[in-house]
Structures are given as structure tokens and as C-alpha cells.
Amino acid sequence: xxxxxxxxxxxxxxxxxxxxxxxxxxxxxxxxxxxxxxxxxxxxxxxxxxxxxxxxxxxxxxxxxxxxxxxxxxxxxxxxxxxxxxxxxxxxxxxxxxxxxxxxxxxxxxxxxxxxxxxxxxxxxxxxxxxxxxxxxxxxxxxxxxxxxxxxxxxxxxxxxxxxxxxxxxxxxxxxxxxxxxxxxxxxxxxxx
Numbered sequence: 001x002x003x004x005x006x007x008x009x010x011x012x013x014x015x016x017x018x019x020x021x022x023x024x025x026x027x028x029x030x031x032x033x034x035x036x037x038x039x040x041x042x043x044x045x046x047x048x049x050x051x052x053x054x055x056x057x058x059x060x061x062x063x064x065x066x067x068x069x070x071x072x073x074x075x076x077x078x079x080x081x082x083x084x085x086x087x088x089x090x091x092x093x094x095x096x097x098x099x100x101x102x103x104x105x106x107x108x109x110x111x112x113x114x115x116x117x118x119x120x121x122x123x124x125x126x127x128x129x130x131x132x133x134x135x136x137x138x139x140x141x142x143x144x145x146x147x148x149x150x151x152x153x154x155x156x157x158x159x160x161x162x163x164x165x166x167x168x169x170x171x172x173x174x175x176x177x178x179x180x181x182x183x184x185x186x187x188x189x190x191x192x193x
Contacts, residue, residue, distance in 0.1 A: 016091025042103035066111025104175040136190035139179035
């Protein structure tokens with residue numbers, strides 16, 4: 001079992017750690033994403049390059065790297081699905097290839113949550129869209145939607161899932177700490193829907 005834990009954790013982490021935003025902007029735009037906008041490697045910052053196709057592809061791949069390792073783990077190591085989920089999530093945020101400076105975790109979280117619970121995945125998307133329409137803040141939509149998903153899971157008394165969602169909510173709060181300050185100071189960039 002110990003060997004399985006190590007294999008699942010490393011494989012999931014490495015899957016999550018692939019910096020697709022950085023790779024795609026380098027290949028298609030010949031730009032270093034770490035020198036653009038927020039300097040983040042996620043899809044939102046890719047969008048700041050002005051290329052919606054590359055941003056869309058980044059989003060798709062960042063979501064996929066949350067889906068694929070979880071599907072494989074669910075098939076072969078069912079008992080380790082939450083470990084795999086956490087490892088893939090952490091891989092995106094703290095990739096070893098980039099000195100542990102990665103994305104904010106939301107896209108990969110979305111892929112993971114859809115596999116863990118289709119209903120919660122849909123809830124996240126609906127919440128994110130509604131909050132973003134009202135607030136115009138992508139970061140606030142991500143934070144509040146993650147919190148809503150956690151609270152719904154908590155009310156449904158699924159201890160393992162709720163524990164995972166609590167951990168990811170706290171981490172997403174941490175990755176958005178600068179956004180929270182900018183929202184408070186009214187200097188956060190608004191999204192155009």
C-alpha cells in the first residue's frame with residue numbers, strides 16, 4: 001500500500017504540475033507568461049495576452065490535468081482518490097519545474113471536482129457565472145464558488161469529500177490573497193463578459 005501511495009501521489013502531482021499556460025504562450029506567442037500581467041501561469045493571465053484561443057486551450061488543458069489522474073486513480077486505486085486529487089491540485093499551484101510558483105489552482109480544481117461530484121462541479125460553474133456577472137471579478141467568483149461547494153458538501157455529511165474541499169478552499173484563499181487585497185482597495189481588474 002505504501003508503494004501505491006507514493007506512485008499515485010507522484011504521478012498525480014507531476015500531471016498537475018505541467019505548466020500548460022507557460023508552454024503554450026511560448027510556442028504560439030513566443031512570450032514568457034511570467035512577465036505578463038499578473039505573472040501567473042493560469043488561463044486568466046494567458047487571456048491578458050489578447051489571444052483567446054491560446055487562453056481557451058490553456059483552460060481546457062489545466063482542467064484536463066485535474067481530470068485524467070483522478071480518473072486513472074479511481075479505476076485502479078479507488079481508496080486513494082482524494083490523495084490523487086490533492087496531489088494534482090498542489091502540482092498545479094506548486095510545480096517543481098517553476099520553483100514551486102504555479103497557477104492559482106481553480107481550473108485544475110474544476111476538473112477534479114467534476115470527477116469527485118458532478119453535481120458539485122455544476123454548482124461551482126453556475127455559482128461562478130452568476131457571481132462574475134454581478135461582481136465582474138474572476139477572483140471573487142472563484143473564491144465564493146469554492147466556498148459554496150464546500151458548504152454544500154458539508155451539509156451533505158460526506159466527511160472525506162468535505163475535508164478535501166475544505167483544504168482546497170483554504171489553499172485557494174491563499175493563492176488569491178493578493179486579489180483579495182486588490183478587491184478591498186478597488187484596484188482589481190474586472191472581467192469583460
